[in-house]
Amino acid sequence: MLDVFRLVKKERRLDRPSDTEDWFIITPSKVWPAAIKHIKKVLKSGTFPSGALLSYYTQARELDQSAWKHALQAPDVCPVELRDQRAMALEFARLIFTEMLHNAVGEPIRIYIRRDSKYRLYTEAKVIKEKDRTLLKWLGFSIVKE
Amino acid sequence: MAGWTNRGKYNTLARYFRAVAFPANFYIILFTSASAPDADTNLVSDLTEITAGNGYATGGISLTRNAADFDVLTEDDGNDRALIQIKDIVWTAAGGNIPSAGGGARYAGLTDDDGVIANREVEEYFDLVSDRTISDTQTLTLQNMEIRINES
Numbered sequence: 001m002l003d004v005f006r007l008v009k010k011e012r013r014l015d016r017p018s019d020t021e022d023w024f025i026i027t028p029s030k031v032w033p034a035a036i037k038h039i040k041k042v043l044k045s046g047t048f049p050s051g052a053l054l055s056y057y058t059q060a061r062e063l064d065q066s067a068w069k070h071a072l073q074a075p076d077v078c079p080v081e082l083r084d085q086r087a088m089a090l091e092f093a094r095l096i097f098t099e100m101l102h103n104a105v106g107e108p109i110r111i112y113i114r115r116d117s118k119y120r121l122y123t124e125a126k127v128i129k130e131k132d133r134t135l136l137k138w139l140g141f142s143i144v145k146e
Numbered sequence: 147m148a149g150w151t152n153r154g155k156y157n158t159l160a161r162y163f164r165a166v167a168f169p170a171n172f173y174i175i176l177f178t179s180a181s182a183p184d185a186d187t188n189l190v191s192d193l194t195e196i197t198a199g200n201g202y203a204t205g206g207i208s209l210t211r212n213a214a215d216f217d218v219l220t221e222d223d224g225n226d227r228a229l230i231q232i233k234d235i236v237w238t239a240a241g242g243n244i245p246s247a248g249g250g251a252r253y254a255g256l257t258d259d260d261g262v263i264a265n266r267e268v269e270e271y272f273d274l275v276s277d278r279t280i281s282d283t284q285t286l287t288l289q290n291m292e293i294r295i296n297e298s
Contacts, residue, residue, distance in 0.1 A: 028224055052234075052289040098218060098231075099290065108213035115223040 002038040004101045007031045013112060024101060024109055028116035032090065035097040036068055052099050060092045075123040087121040147273045150293070153188045154269030157258070168211065169258040173266065174235050174288070175206035176278075178249035183271035190257055191264040199246030200282070201239050205263045209233075209256075218290070225296075232256070232291040239280040250277030254288055 009025040039060060042048060048057040067085035070078040071093065078086045094113075102109055150158075160166040177183065180194040187193065198204040209215040209232065218231040235254075237244055245251065252274055257266035270293050280286045 055289065095290070098220070102218055108217040109219075111218070111220040113220065113222040113224045119224055121225050 002034065002097075002100060004097065004104050007034055007097075008101065021110070023112045024105075026097075026111060026113045028114060028119040031097060032093050032119050033072055035093040036071055036089070039093060039096055040068055051103075053096060056092060056096050056099065060089075060096070063089055063092070071119075074118045075120055083122065090119060090121055148271065148291070149185060150270055151183070151187045151268050152185050153267050154256075157267065157269060169260075170211075171259040172209040172211070172269070173206045173257045173259060174209065174232070174291075175255050175257055175263075175266075176202065176237075176245075176251035177253040177255060178245075179252035179277055180249060183253055183255060183268060187255075187268045187271065189264065190255070190266045190268060193253070193255065193268070194249075195263075196245035196249070196251050197247040200242040200244050201237055201280075202244045202246075205266075206257075207235055207237070208259075227294055227296040229292055229294045232288075232293075235288040235291070236285055237280060238285045239282050242282050244280040244286070250279040251286070252277050254291070256291075256293075 007026075007030060009027075010022045011025060012021075013019060013023055013025075039057075042057060043061050048054045064082060064085045066082060067089040070082055070086040071089040075083065075086065098111065101111070157166075161168050175190060176196045177193040178196055181192065183193055195204065195206075196202060213219075215233050216230050217233050218229075220229045222229065254272045254274060255268045256270040257268050260266040272288070272291055274288075278286060
């Protein structure tokens with residue numbers, strides 16, 4: 001089981017001096033490799049947790065396996081044809097880690113993700129736009145029908 | 147696909163920078179596939195809400211503007227954006243299917259709280275990928291619907 005509290009810091013932000021509440025601080029080079037390692041392990045086991053995580057894992061297993069490797073490399077290293085897959089892998093890492101952290105805390109949370117160009121979704125200012133979501137158009141929420 | 151409507155973008159800027167009154171509540175409404183929402187969607191009347199009954203009330207489920215209902219808020223310097231997630235939204239069918247008649251739920255929309263449901267403004271929309279019918283006694287849960295602000 002991934003120890004989410006070991007990976008994040010909970011603290012005030014010096015760049016928000018009037019803010020009196022803590023944030024969960026994510027340092028990409030520390031959190032995303034650990035999260036991706038955990039995700040790959042869960043995907044390999046074939047046994048997925050329940051709730052939103054079940055939906056995320058069910059969708060994440062559809063990704064090209066190389067996406068997880070490329071997610072740990074800078075975006076310009078990734079072959080052009082796999083850049084959307086790499087971005088999706090990083091988004092799943094964020095969504096799954098966020099859900100695990102939220103579940104562990106058990107109350108509303110605020111997260112701050114530090115800048116790290118290596119883990120940027122795309123090289124330039126490009127973001128996942130609607131046209132890019134056609135590949136996996138569910139990204140952004142999950143549905144559970146019981 | 148999910149996305150802000152242009153009306154939603156406008157409302158957000160107007161409320162923040164011009165102190166236009168915020169709605170007391172938002173709503174999550176389910177729509178059929180009869181009309182697909184897009185960036186130009188303005189009002190609930192532009193779309194077709196699913197038929198009420200069996201656990202689905204016209205106008206959908208209310209959300210309060212607070213941390214309980216918008217429960218995960220993220221500032222992402224890594225990708226120059228901010229994101230917020232909505233709490234899990236659950237409908238349970240009782241006494242029959244949801245919807246009780248007509249087409250299934252294909253889209254969910256976040257709206258304001260105008261007293262006239264048809265006049266509510268659609269701020270954000272989410273594609274449920276296929277038409278969803280909730281069988282009697284079963285539930286439909288929309289989890290972690292996420293709203294993003296990107297600068298691109």
